[in-house]
Amino acid sequence: MKFETLAIHKGNTNSDKNNPVVQPITLSTTFHHGEGEMLYTRANNPNRQSLEQVIAVLERGEDAAAFSSGNAAGTAVFQALEPGSHIVAPDDMYHGLHNSMTMLFKGVHEVSFVDMSNLEEVKKATRPNTKLFWVETPSNPLLKVTDIRKISELAKAQKALLVCDNTFATPVFQNPLLLGADMVMHSSTKYFGGHSDILGGALVTKSKNDFWEKIKTVQKVGGAVPSAMDCYWLCRSIRTLAYRMKGHAEHAMILAEYLSVHPKVEKVHYPGLKSHPGHEVAAGQMSGFGGIVSFQIKGDAQRADQFISHLQLFANATSLGGVESLIERRAAVEGPDTKTPPNLIRISVGLEHTDDSLEDLDHAFSKV
Numbered sequence: 001m002k003f004e005t006l007a008i009h010k011g012n013t014n015s016d017k018n019n020p021v022v023q024p025i026t027l028s029t030t031f032h033h034g035e036g037e038m039l040y041t042r043a044n045n046p047n048r049q050s051l052e053q054v055i056a057v058l059e060r061g062e063d064a065a066a067f068s069s070g071n072a073a074g075t076a077v078f079q080a081l082e083p084g085s086h087i088v089a090p091d092d093m094y095h096g097l098h099n100s101m102t103m104l105f106k107g108v109h110e111v112s113f114v115d116m117s118n119l120e121e122v123k124k125a126t127r128p129n130t131k132l133f134w135v136e137t138p139s140n141p142l143l144k145v146t147d148i149r150k151i152s153e154l155a156k157a158q159k160a161l162l163v164c165d166n167t168f169a170t171p172v173f174q175n176p177l178l179l180g181a182d183m184v185m186h187s188s189t190k191y192f193g194g195h196s197d198i199l200g201g202a203l204v205t206k207s208k209n210d211f212w213e214k215i216k217t218v219q220k221v222g223g224a225v226p227s228a229m230d231c232y233w234l235c236r237s238i239r240t241l242a243y244r245m246k247g248h249a250e251h252a253m254i255l256a257e258y259l260s261v262h263p264k265v266e267k268v269h270y271p272g273l274k275s276h277p278g279h280e281v282a283a284g285q286m287s288g289f290g291g292i293v294s295f296q297i298k299g300d301a302q303r304a305d306q307f308i309s310h311l312q313l314f315a316n317a318t319s320l321g322g323v324e325s326l327i328e329r330r331a332a333v334e335g336p337d338t339k340t341p342p343n344l345i346r347i348s349v350g351l352e353h354t355d356d357s358l359e360d361l362d363h364a365f366s367k368v
């Protein structure tokens, strides 16, 4: 079956004798002994099982594990690694997971942050005890593109794991497991949820190996699991994921093209543009370029803030992946150590009609 069909049917299992069309929410935390496969909701529950099943199928993996946030999912990988491991990770890694590594695993693992789109840098950073390569592509907020196939060759030669944060691309546009990655990570808070009202995360494995057993142990014993309610809402949202992503990408391309010829714009970052340095690699591993567009306005941080203050349709808020367009000056969110240019504005392009979004952008540009 095709993606759209799987997304609608694989996260919807009948668990009620009345045979409803939509799977009910099983709120019970406990289950009668000896009658089914469920015991206690931290270990498993019907809604989580459906969610893990649909995410695994869509990412072309053998199994998935759902977590209470994307950060909990990513952190589970660092928890499952043997202490003393060396990790090669992106220098522009999602800041929450960068913080997880540096604040929670300092003294446990060693980490080198490098430009993962530069293969020579990745090779140079590799050590005998390198056990994990972490890739995030396209990256946040510069939309840098990393060649997953090339990094997977390095990882295989090193007998190390390759994990790809696939939050920006989603399985609609990119399947890292088919490109050589061992595991995929998601913040389900973003496009999977799609409506800015659920926090969640997931890991998907290519095969159920020993490392995956450790991940499942971290999930069950660590207990950073999503509620049955959150799992229900995620299954519901994933049913429309393919169609939402097509809309996000179409709108993002329209906005990127508009911005790239605007006289008040210094630079646009969108992998769908031929001028983007990662365009060719992206075209070789993605079937669409996603819904995030960043641009640098001509001028300083203050000019960028002014521009944002004149927008009416775009909410000045962090996060991404919802049906509503969000905008923010990224450096202000990332704090004082950020390498993000101060005039960089990130847009999570929503599903409003682009005539309305372009009119709003035009109006704000006319005020600065």
Ligand SMILES: *Cc1c(COP(=O)(O)O)cnc(C)c1O
Pocket (backbone or CB within 6 Å): 069, 070, 071, 072, 094, 096, 097, 136, 140, 165, 167, 168, 186, 187, 188, 189, 190, 199, 200, 201
């Ligand atoms: C948001 C995000 C995360 C973290 O997910 P949470 O659900 O906020 O914990 C990780 N990686 C990327 C690329 C993200 O955008």
